[in-house]
Amino acid sequence: MTFPMFDNGYSRKDPNFYNMLLLSLVAHFTAIIIVLFSVPSAPRHLTFGPVYSVSLVGPQGIPAKSQESSSLVKEIEQADIAGEAANSFIYKKQINQSVSVPIEKADTDRISIEKAINAIRRKGLAQRMSSNSLPRNNSGGRTDRMAAAGGASISETSGGTAAGGSGGQASDYAGFVSSRVHSNWSIPPELKPKSNIVTVIEIRIRRDGLLAYAAFEKRSGNKIYDESAMKAVKKSAPFPPLPAAYPSGIMEIGIRFHPSQLR
Amino acid sequence: MLIALLISSFVFFGGDAAAKVYVDVNSPNFRLFSIAICDFNTADAGIVSKSGNLGVALADEIKMYLKLTGLFNPLNKKSFLDDKFINPVIFANWMMIGADYLVKGTVEQSEQEISNECRLYDVVKGEVLFNKKYTAGRDDLKALAKNIATDILFTLTGEEGDFDTQIAFVAKKGDKGDIYTVGYDGSDLKTVTGHRSIIIAPRWSPNGQFLAFTSFKNDVPAIYIRDLSSGAERKVASFQGINLCGYWSPDGQKLLMTLSKDGNEELYVLEVQNMRLKRLTSNYSIDVSPSWSPDGKKIAFVSNRGGSPQIYTMDADGGNVKRITFEGSYNTTPAWSPRGGRIAFEGLVNHRFQVFTIGEEGDNLSQLTFDAADNESPSWSPSGRQIAYSSRTGSKSKICVMNANGTNVRILREGGGFAMMPMWSPRLK
Numbered sequence: 001m002t003f004p005m006f007d008n009g010y011s012r013k014d015p016n017f018y019n020m021l022l023l024s025l026v027a028h029f030t031a032i033i034i035v036l037f038s039v040p041s042a043p044r045h046l047t048f049g050p051v052y053s054v055s056l057v058g059p060q061g062i063p064a065k066s067q068e069s070s071s072l073v074k075e076i077e078q079a080d081i082a083g084e085a086a087n088s089f090i091y092k093k094q095i096n097q098s099v100s101v102p103i104e105k106a107d108t109d110r111i112s113i114e115k116a117i118n119a120i121r122r123k124g125l126a127q128r129m130s131s132n133s134l135p136r137n138n139s140g141g142r143t144d145r146m147a148a149a150g151g152a153s154i155s156e157t158s159g160g161t162a163a164g165g166s167g168g169q170a171s172d173y174a175g176f177v178s179s180r181v182h183s184n185w186s187i188p189p190e191l192k193p194k195s196n197i198v199t200v201i202e203i204r205i206r207r208d209g210l211l212a213y214a215a216f217e218k219r220s221g222n223k224i225y226d227e228s229a230m231k232a233v234k235k236s237a238p239f240p241p242l243p244a245a246y247p248s249g250i251m252e253i254g255i256r257f258h259p260s261q262l263r
Numbered sequence: 264m265l266i267a268l269l270i271s272s273f274v275f276f277g278g279d280a281a282a283k284v285y286v287d288v289n290s291p292n293f294r295l296f297s298i299a300i301c302d303f304n305t306a307d308a309g310i311v312s313k314s315g316n317l318g319v320a321l322a323d324e325i326k327m328y329l330k331l332t333g334l335f336n337p338l339n340k341k342s343f344l345d346d347k348f349i350n351p352v353i354f355a356n357w358m359m360i361g362a363d364y365l366v367k368g369t370v371e372q373s374e375q376e377i378s379n380e381c382r383l384y385d386v387v388k389g390e391v392l393f394n395k396k397y398t399a400g401r402d403d404l405k406a407l408a409k410n411i412a413t414d415i416l417f418t419l420t421g422e423e424g425d426f427d428t429q430i431a432f433v434a435k436k437g438d439k440g441d442i443y444t445v446g447y448d449g450s451d452l453k454t455v456t457g458h459r460s461i462i463i464a465p466r467w468s469p470n471g472q473f474l475a476f477t478s479f480k481n482d483v484p485a486i487y488i489r490d491l492s493s494g495a496e497r498k499v500a501s502f503q504g505i506n507l508c509g510y511w512s513p514d515g516q517k518l519l520m521t522l523s524k525d526g527n528e529e530l531y532v533l534e535v536q537n538m539r540l541k542r543l544t545s546n547y548s549i550d551v552s553p554s555w556s557p558d559g560k561k562i563a564f565v566s567n568r569g570g571s572p573q574i575y576t577m578d579a580d581g582g583n584v585k586r587i588t589f590e591g592s593y594n595t596t597p598a599w600s601p602r603g604g605r606i607a608f609e610g611l612v613n614h615r616f617q618v619f620t621i622g623e624e625g626d627n628l629s630q631l632t633f634d635a636a637d638n639e640s641p642s643w644s645p646s647g648r649q650i651a652y653s654s655r656t657g658s659k660s661k662i663c664v665m666n667a668n669g670t671n672v673r674i675l676r677e678g679g680g681f682a683m684m685p686m687w688s689p690r691l692k
Contacts, residue, residue: 170284178286186294188334190648190666191420194604202283224420228291231363234387252283260290 169243174253177205177239181255185232191224192259199229199257204250211237217254229257295336296419299343299362299386300326303370303379317404318370321379324408325366325415331448332416332424333649333671338362357386364392366415376401381411383418392418425644429688430651431455431465431474432662435681442476444688445662449675456489463684464508469515471691475499477508486520488535499533500540509553510598519553519562530564530581543581554606555579556599556623563587563597563606563623574608576623587625596640599623600667602647607631609639609652618652620667631669642687643667651675651685 197220204213214233219226233255242251303318322340329335344356357365368381377399383392395414399407409426416424429444429451440462442455456462461479468475468488475488485501486508500506502524509519509530518533530543530553544550548568555562556576563576574588574597588594593611600606606623609616612630616637621628632638637655644650647667654663661677662685676682 170282174284174286178288182288183292185288186292188295189293189670190333190668192291192293229288231387232288232291235358254283254285256285256287257291258287258289 169245170251173240173243173246173251177203177236177253178255180236180239181232184235185228185257187225187228193220193222193225197222197225197259199226201229201233201255201257203233203253203255205239205242205253207242207246207249209239209241211239212250220257225257225259229255232257296334296363297336297338297361298329298364298366298415299338299340299357299360300329300366301343301346301368302340303368303381304348305370317372317377321370321404321408321411322366324405325412327448328408328412328426329415331426331673333666334416334420352384354384354386354389357384362386364415364419366411372401374401377404377407379407379411381414383415422646422648423690425646425649425687425690427690427692428645429691430642430662430664430675430685431467431688432653432676432682432685433462433465435683440681442474443682445676449673452676455491465684465686466508466510466518467686467688468511469513469689471689473511475508475511475518477506486518488518499535499538507551510555512555513557513559519555521551521553530562532579543577544584545581552596554597554599557601557603561599561623563599565595565597574606574621576606585625587621587623588628589625590628594619598641598643600643600647601645605667607641607643607650609641618650618669620650629669631665631667632672638663640684642685644687645690649687651687653683653685655681655683 198218199216199220200218202213202215202217203211206212211233214230214237216226216230300322302322305318326337329337338360342360344360345353352365352367363386365384365386366381367384368379370377370379379397379399380394381397382394384390385392393414397407397410399410413424413426416422416426425447428447430447431442431444433440434443438461439459441458442462442465443452444455445452455465455474456476456478458478458480460482461484463477465474465476467473472491473488474491475486477484477486479485483501484506486499486506487496488499489496499518500520500522502522504523505521505528507521507528509521511518512532516535518535520531520533521528522531523529525542527547528549528551529545530550532541532543533539534541543553543562544564544566546568548566549572550564550566550568553562553564560579561576562579563574565572566575567573568575569586571592572595573586574594575584575586577584587606588608588610591610591612594608595610597606597608600620604623605620605627607618607620610619610630611617615635616639617630618632618638618641619628619630631650632652632654634654635656639653639655641650641652644664649664650667651662651664653660658681659677660681660683662675662682663672664675665672675685
């Protein structure tokens with residue numbers, strides 16, 4: 001029983017009805033695809049394909065402590081140089097507001113900036129040539145041991161949702177966070193846990209790099225150990241601003257603390 | 264099918280790319296707790312007379328005690344950006360010099376007592392961990408400092424520390440020896456016995472009231488128990504042959520010993536109250552140096568039943584014997600950690616004795632000393648964080664203390680003779 005207004009003359013038994021329906025669906029889908037592809041000002045997180053849009057973190061964002069910049073830091077900086085010059089200017093301004101750098105360090109910073117930039121240029125070029133073959137962001141977990149990060153490694157639980165460049169940047173950024181946390185993580189040798197325990201701390205970093213939240217996701221049960229991990233996180237903040245292409249205003253990172261490399 | 268395609272494409276392209284990322288951080292750096300201890304403020308104390316540097320002295324004493332634990336690195340006060348007067352605390356200035364914790368406070372000395380207010384700050388979190396008032400006798404600055412150091416250690420580690428302990432040891436001049444005690448910080452040397460004879464193996468009772476040992480004061484070896492408060496001595500074993508004192512049981516009711524009254528050296532346990540003696544081992548080889556596990560259920564000892572002296576464990580009733588050391592040709596003097604889990608002993612390496620620890624199941628052997636000396640007779644501190652031992656080179660022997668991982672070695676007692684067989688007391692209050 002149909003309402004008269006839906007009765008447009010086509011009978012359900014008429015094969016034309018299904019043909020028309022199919023045609024209509026195909027036409028609509030094609031139109032949507034075209035719109036998605038052709039509108040350049042679409043929001044960033046709707047962009048797909050290997051667009052490597054990156055931000056300049058700026059060595060000022062890196063504390064004086066990590067001047068002997070590890071290759072991980074360089075990797076992050078390397079991503080920066082690919083970013084637009086216009087953007088970099090803005091970000092430098094932001095950094096100056098949020099991160100305090102001792103004035104006397106400015107000169108050495110400048111030298112290290114130039115060194116870093118040169119290194120990045122060279123490395124960036126090489127990477128761009130080979131970027132297509134880099135296995136980034138496989139679905140499922142990726143465990144990437146970064147030797148230079150001094151015992152820090154990343155595994156991303158992307159669940160098939162991390163897309164292209166921003167996902168890679170997120171894990172690079174997280175890698176930087178973990179290496180900085182590692183450099184600030186210490187415990188008196190006598191108090192090192194004998195067994196293999198793990199503490200997980202969830203942190204949320206604001207777009208400007210400030211630590212918005214840090215709490216235990218899982219405690220190891222060893223109070224001294226847990227405390228040392230939390231201290232490392234607190235000491236490491238504030239962080240550099242999030243990568244510009246990062247789609248969300250807050251980045252959530254779970255940091256797992258292991259007493260030894262073997263686990 | 265098309266609808267499914269549409270939905271999946273929406274999920275793929277429009278989904279939130281901000282997935283939570285997990286990172287792993289392995290192997291913490293090994294660094295002691297860095298703590299800044301300000302000189303205590305004495306400025307507002309009008310009654311303070313000749314105590315101009317009381318605040319400095321108190322800070323130095325606390326520093327000294329914290330250093331002894333092997334867990335703290337008290338920062339040099341020349342590096343401080345802020346002085347003791349700046350209130351409220353500017354945490355950034357302390358973080359800048361690498362301090363994790365900060366101690367500040369005031370101290371006053373009256374005719375009768377020293378009173379002190381002390382605050383411990385967590386510099387990184389920017390919070391006060393404790394704010395306490397202490398008092399002590401007018402000249403008892405050391406006790407005051409010890410109390411503060413104990414509270415700092417307890418707040419940061421949940422452990423009581425070894426501040427209120429002594430180490431007993433045998434000091435020999437020629438053939439004649441006696442037992443002495445010395446404080447945890449190396450001060451307060453006292454003589455305990457006046458036997459002037461061969462005297463070995465001092466063993467504290469778990470409550471710190473008694474000291475058992477073997478003495479040759481009547482020319483033959485016998486085991487004595489001395490009441491440390493009254494000085495009264497009781498002979499508890501003087502059998503034919505060797506009478507060698509072993510450890511007290513954790514409940515203080517029993518004393519292990521090595522006797523050779525039945526032929527060769529065997530292990531026995533004596534119930535101290537009713538003097539009942541029970542034999543634990545029975546074989547043709549030598550069994551010596553028994554030490555209880557902290558739960559009192561097991562005993563570690565040395566036996567040469569396998570051909571060479573090695574460390575074994577057995578149940579408290581003598582059953583279930585198990586060899587735990589297999590490395591080296593000569594391993595002896597086991598001491599069970601009060602924390603459980605590990606046994607310290609001395610082992611022969613390149614013709615020198617060195618201190619080792621090993622898991623109680625024979626796992627994780629770890630050599631702690633490496634220097635060109637005979638390092639012997641390990642004894643655990645009550646916290647299980649430190650080990651005292653004797654270090655012998657030529658005709659000299661000194662008492663040393665190290666962390667349980669072999670670091671932070673300090674000489675507790677040295678010079679003028681032969682100090683050996685250190686035995687760490689329980690906590691004495």
